[in-house]
Amino acid sequence: VSSDNSSQYKRRDLDMPKFDELFGRSVRPWVRTMLTRSQDYLLQDKTILVIGAGGYSNQFIWPSALELGVNIVLVDSNLEYFARDLVYRFISIDIEDHKRDRAHASFIVETLRDMNISVDGCLTFWDDCGPLAALVSELLKTKGNTYKAAYMAKTKSLTQAHLRKRTGPIPHWQYTSLFACRSARITCEADIPKAIQAVSIPAILKLEHASCAVGVNIVKCKEDVFNQYANITNRLRTNVDFRGVGLGFSNLMVLMEHLQGSDHVVDVVIFERKLVAAFITNNGLTNWPSYIETSALMPSNLTVDKQAQLVNAAFQCLTELGLSNGVFNVRMQLTSIGPKLIDINARTGGLYICDWVKRLYRIDLMKCALLVSCGIRPYIPLIPPSEYILGVMLMPSKHKHVMHDKVTRMILDDMQSQGDIILTLLETEESLRFANDKAEYEQPYANIAVQAQTVEEARRKLLNICKKLAIETSDYKVSQFIQLC
Structure with a gap:
């Protein structure tokens, strides 16, 4: 307390942080480390069944699980899958025909019993295997989602029809039917x-x-x-x-x-029907008439209220379908009348999502999915991101030269070694060599991204790199794509 000549008193301590608050800040990183290591310890020696290996962009999963000490039992159709030697057990079963998922699920469970393998969890990182993984999880009685919920999420018309019927009031929540189209x-x-x-x-x-x-x-x-x-x-x-x-x-x-509006992806972590975490990505304009993603920004620069609307809508849609355990990837459109659901991927977000979330939030979504499958609620450290990541997709028909032209590749490698870019390969370089330039349904083969303190700086940096690598062209206008990110 201080006084001056006017005999007016002022509490100086009201303007200063409380001691307990300062103390809390100092011990918070230490507690975070303790909790993170505790969860790593809980995962060690767990045996987890993964249904479906997925594409090349899933390659990071197997060494990461190995590093965590998790025993992955991988079931996939491809007998020659490159990661078969990186997992604890590899079981080759033809699971491509998903009309026979019930038979496949029974056969997988029987195979595990014959091999005397007991698993602590079951999940998939591959969209097509969502319903099959749910069936196996039900048979093994591990933490997961029902087959009905997983199949509805995989079937677009059933997803929307189910949500349109949810017109009953929910205390403190919006009508779920408002999010359906x-x-x-x-x-x-x-x-x-x-x-x-x-x-x-x-x-x-x-x-x-x-x-x-x-x-x-x-x-x-x-x-x-x-x-x-x-x-x-x-x-x-x-x-x-x-x-x-x-x-x-x-x-x-x-x-x-x-629908008319901005495009967003919400990656959601749910445990026992409770929201654990959510991460929003802004998607840029598509390269009309294609609807393939061209660019993305994380974290979203939407206002706080609009971000809350998207998270609330994604969470409600997931739980109304019955998806109550796991890491999910939800695509939404923010229209003039609020969020609308485009579709739900009942598995962890692919492409660059896991890497970006780890860089910005220090949260491992793959580890979260493994924890949930074992019945462990993931610990999410509350660290607000201090930077933005903005990335652009590379298409085989337009950007093969980035990998195959010697001069361009040297520039790319130099940028990557200096930390100027984040390169995420979505396909092998060998497959890119044989890619059909006129393929009607081509998919991106890589993502190049930059980190920056502001969105404007990220746009400027990415555009300069795209011009230097000849990614920006007359029919692939990155400068336009990223304006709405």
């Missing part, structure tokens, strides 16, 4: 007129079980719907035509409402 399943050409009547035109036509925007098209008239439907269903029939986009279930299609 109009949709109609198309099983044959005869369903098209009825689907158009239910959804209206323009609309989005997509595969019922697909991911990665494969086969997604905007349709602007009735004839357009018929033409696109015939084209896609004739080209994409089975997994042989395109692996990992749900063709093991069927090539049925769904017509969905065309």
Whole structure:
């Protein structure tokens, strides 16, 4: 307390941090380290069943699990999978036909018993194996989600139809039906007129079980719907035509409402129906007419209230479907009337997501998924990110030179060694060599990203790099894509 000549007293300590607050700040990192190491200790020697190896972008999982001391039992169709020697046990079972998931689940459980393998958890990092992993988890009685919930999440029309029915009031929450959009399943050409009547035109036509925007098209008239439907269903029939986009279930299609708004991905960690953590990524404009992702920003620079709307909507949609345990990847559109659900991936976010979350928040989403599968609530340290990561996708038809041109590759390697860029390879360089430049349904082969203190600085740095590496072209305008990130 101090006084001056006016005899007015002022509590100086009110302007100063309390001692206990200062003390809390000083011990917080120490407690964080203790809790993180404790969870690492709990995972050691756990045996976890992983259904489906996934693509090349999942390659980080196996050495990371090995480092944590986790015994991974991997079930996959590919007998020659490169990571078979990086896991505790590799079991080759043909699980590509997902119409036979119940039979596959029973066979997997029988195989584990015959091999005398007892598992502590079961999960998948591969979108197509979500329902199968749920079936196996139910049979083994491990922590997970029901088959019904996993199958609904994998089936776009069922997801939207279920949410549209949730019109009952929930205390302190919005009506879940507000997050759903109009949709109609198309099983044959005869369903098209009825689907158009239910959804209206323009609309989005997509595969019922697909991911990665494969086969997604905007349709602007009735004839357009018929033409696109015939084209896609004739080209994409089975997994042989395109692996990992749900063709093991069927090539049925769904017509969905065309929404206007910004595109976002919310990665959500849930344990026993309780929200543990959520991370929002902003997606940039797509390279019209393609719907393939071009660019992304993490963390989101949306206002706090809009971020809260997205997290709330994603969490409600997941739990209303019955997805109560795991790490999930939810794509949403923020429209003028609030968030709308595009689709749900009932598994950990792929591509660059895990790496970016680890860099910005020091949180390992893969480890979170493993912990939840073993019935352990993940500890999430509350560390606000101090930087942004902004990245751009590289397409085989436009950016092969970045890897194969000697001069460009030297510049790229130099940037990477100096820490100027974050390079995430999504395909092997060998597969890129044989990629078809005119492939109708091509996917990105890499992501190049930068870190910066502000979004503006990140945009400037990324654009300079894209120009230097000739990623920015007249038909791949990175400068436009990243403006809405």
